[in-house]
Amino acid sequence: MRILLTNDDGIFAEGLWTLAGELKSVAQVTVVAPDREQSAVGTAVTLWQPLRLREVNPMVPEVETYVVEGTPSDSVILALDGLLKGKVDLVISGINHGLNLGDDVYISGTVAAALQGYLHGIPSLAISTARGNSHLAIGAKLAALIAQKIAQSSLDNLLLNINLPNLPLDKIGGIQLTRLATKSHINSVEEGFDGKRKYYWLVRQGDNEPSEIETDIWAIKQGNISITPLSSTLSHSSPPPLLDDLCSNLLQELKRG
Numbered sequence: 001m002r003i004l005l006t007n008d009d010g011i012f013a014e015g016l017w018t019l020a021g022e023l024k025s026v027a028q029v030t031v032v033a034p035d036r037e038q039s040a041v042g043t044a045v046t047l048w049q050p051l052r053l054r055e056v057n058p059m060v061p062e063v064e065t066y067v068v069e070g071t072p073s074d075s076v077i078l079a080l081d082g083l084l085k086g087k088v089d090l091v092i093s094g095i096n097h098g099l100n101l102g103d104d105v106y107i108s109g110t111v112a113a114a115l116q117g118y119l120h121g122i123p124s125l126a127i128s129t130a131r132g133n134s135h136l137a138i139g140a141k142l143a144a145l146i147a148q149k150i151a152q153s154s155l156d157n158l159l160l161n162i163n164l165p166n167l168p169l170d171k172i173g174g175i176q177l178t179r180l181a182t183k184s185h186i187n188s189v190e191e192g193f194d195g196k197r198k199y200y201w202l203v204r205q206g207d208n209e210p211s212e213i214e215t216d217i218w219a220i221k222q223g224n225i226s227i228t229p230l231s232s233t234l235s236h237s238s239p240p241p242l243l244d245d246l247c248s249n250l251l252q253e254l255k256r257g
């Protein structure tokens, strides 16, 4: 089994190498990851400047490792469409230092990297945990177990967003299949003055509203591991009737001027 491993925290992140160390016992692992922190860059890809990649010494022995001067999505596209010859069976992104719950998935570089794998038709996992979690090994072991299950089955078309609570194994209550919470954060804008010009900070703070049952946020609050199956469609499954009516008449109205 061959695994492409990446992240959005950059090549030196502990979460990446904890995963690499565990996964190399079950698969051939290649690391292709950004050369620096790329958290919250979402699905960004670099189209207007060249990408540079170089092979570097791995922090875990015998893991072929490349750094990319680009985003997490760049790293996966570069690896799957250029660098790696032969089939990749699984793409894993993480372990991210910071949970990726609810609407975080729309800005998360960790999830975006896994999404690229999924869009290539390869089963893909995004794995995240609370910042400062000292139990990264649990996430790594879970990833290795899921990798083995995927190797034994024909689970393609799979995109899983996995989040782990900051707890030792004996305190984790269970593993729950969840859906995304609709809201994870409240955004605010803080204004300051640097002596010459105004500046602004976008501030994201956790939303403390009670979370709906069976969502990812709820599962983490219960002390459980959350596994959310994602799909790539943003389309509304059935457009509201009002929109149907509106669209059928819009062209006539445009022509009428």
Ligand code: MN
Binding pocket: 008, 009, 038, 039, 040, 096, 097, 098, 110
């Ligand atoms: Mn990150």
